[in-house]
Amino acid sequence: MKKYDVAVCGGGFAGISAALAAAREGKKVILFEKEYMLGGLGTAGLVTIYLPLCDGFGHQVSFGIAEELLKLSITYGAEARYPGNWIDNIGARTEKDKRYEVQYNAQVFAILAEKLLLENGVDILYGSYVVGVSTENNRITKLYVENKSGRTAYSVGSVVDATGDCDIAHFAGVPTALFEQGNGLAAWYYYSNPSGYHLQMVGVLDTPDERRSEEEEKPLTNRRFSGLDGKEISEQVCLSHKITLEHWLKKRETDENAVISTIATIPQNRMTRKIVGEYELAHTEMHTYFEDSIGMVSNWKKRGPIYEVPFRTLYHREMKNLIVAGRCTSVNETLWDVMRVIPCCAVTGQAAGTAAAMTDDFSTLDVSKLQQKLKENGVVLHEKDIIK
Ligand SMILES: Cc1cc2nc3c(=O)[nH]c(=O)nc-3n(C[C@H](O)[C@H](O)[C@H](O)COP(=O)(O)OP(=O)(O)OC[C@H]3O[C@@H](n4cnc5c(N)ncnc54)[C@H](O)[C@@H]3O)c2cc1C
Structure with missing residues (x-):
């Protein structure tokens, strides 16, 4: 051994x-x-x-x-x-x-x-x-x-x-x-365009609902994730990928040269x-x-x-x-x-x-x-x- x-x-x-x-x-x-x-x-x-x-x-x-x-x-x-x-x-x-x-x-x-x-x-x-x-x-x-x-x-x-x-x-x-509250969804990814390589923070904060201010980004989904269940983690990752794709397609409307360059390879759970x-x-x-x-x-x-x-x-x-x-x-x-x-x-x-x-x-x-x-x-x- x-x-x-x-x-x-x-x-x-x-x-x-x-x-x-x-x-x-x-x-x-x-x-x-x-x-x-x-x-x-x-x-x-x-x-x-x-x-x-x-x-x-x-x-x-x-x-x-x-x-x-x-x-x-x-x-x-x-x-x-x-x-x-x-x-x-x-x-x-x-x-x-x-x-x-x-x-x-x-x-x-x-x-x-x-x-x-x-x-x-x-x-x-x-x-x-x-x-x-x-x-x-x-x-x-x-x-x-x-x-x-x-x-x-x-x-x-x-x-x-x-x-x-x-x-x-x-x-x-x-x-x-x-x-107990579980994690809000995050979908941070990198994209590149002619001006460089950029971090795109989607789901930037995870403030508990009762402390969320009006100015803060709305949650990407109301579902919360424990980060400790194999099936749930896979669903979370798929949802995060879906949101990344949607976000990038929207970005392309104003930045046609933007391409996704890196996606996370582990789930983005905070706690x-x-x-x-x-x-x-x-x-x-x-x-x-x-x-x-x-x-x-x-x-x-x-x-x-x-x-x-x-x-x-x-x-x-x-x-x-x-x-x-x-x-x-x-x-x-x-x-x-x-x-x-x-x-x-x-x-x-x-x-x-x-x-x-x-x-x-x-x-x-x-x-x-x-x-x-x-x-x-x-x-x-x-x-x-x-x-x-
Ligand atoms: C969306 C999001 C945004 C954040 N923003 C920031 C920020 O801007 N700045 C900042 O400083 N922090 C930020 N954080 C928090 C920070 O990134 C993490 O909390 C910190 O990096 C955790 O470090 P760690 O080493 O404790 O755990 P982790 O980074 O989770 O590392 C644990 C490692 O253990 C491995 N592992 C897990 N289980 C096993 C196992 N059973 N056997 C073998 N290997 C295993 C994993 O693959 C992983 O590599 C953010 C977190 C999230 C999710």
């Missing part, structure tokens, strides 16, 4: 960050990804806006791998909408809205992220769906993976669930919570399932000091709020060697819409991967040692340490 120190399940921004962090600690790491590219929603899902690392008032909040990946994403400039020095003039969608964020090219980023992981010694297994686990004495002992070779069991030390859907925690019987962690961070806990903070995130929706992320949001004591990262982190319903975005996934990914390299029992980890390693790797843990 194949054996690894750390198994990272899912290769979105959370999984990339986790695998990189664990490998840099010298561990034998494998990353299972069901698609054939890294980046998850941030590449295959065509969500190519790396939301802000700053608080909107000129203070950087997220550091470490979150910043490294942002810079990686615009290495060759492709689609780099907001290059330069963000404090002076970038991170700005408009001159008055300066934030440390970028737009990047999905395909270039996927290749660069893959190169980065390979250079750091991560074994990447594409086309590989983690479909089940074996547990013993509150530990995951094996992961079952299906791919072209059939079904293979992997023996693992610690496991990072970066599936975005909290699949591994669910398989292992760890408490999880669902996004599906998350862990019920040892702690649930709430939207009201901005500017709160947490002794066990593993890094900070800002709020992409508004300027000001800064959240320290407690280590306890990443695991449940019931499964000793399982940690989550990315959009399955334990936060309340309102904060979920903030914590699911790319920089937050990188922050939790780096912490989860570093922790996974240190222990196979997260509830007994000496968090101060984890924090020390994160600091050595560029992470700033507390708001009081941001120079203002």
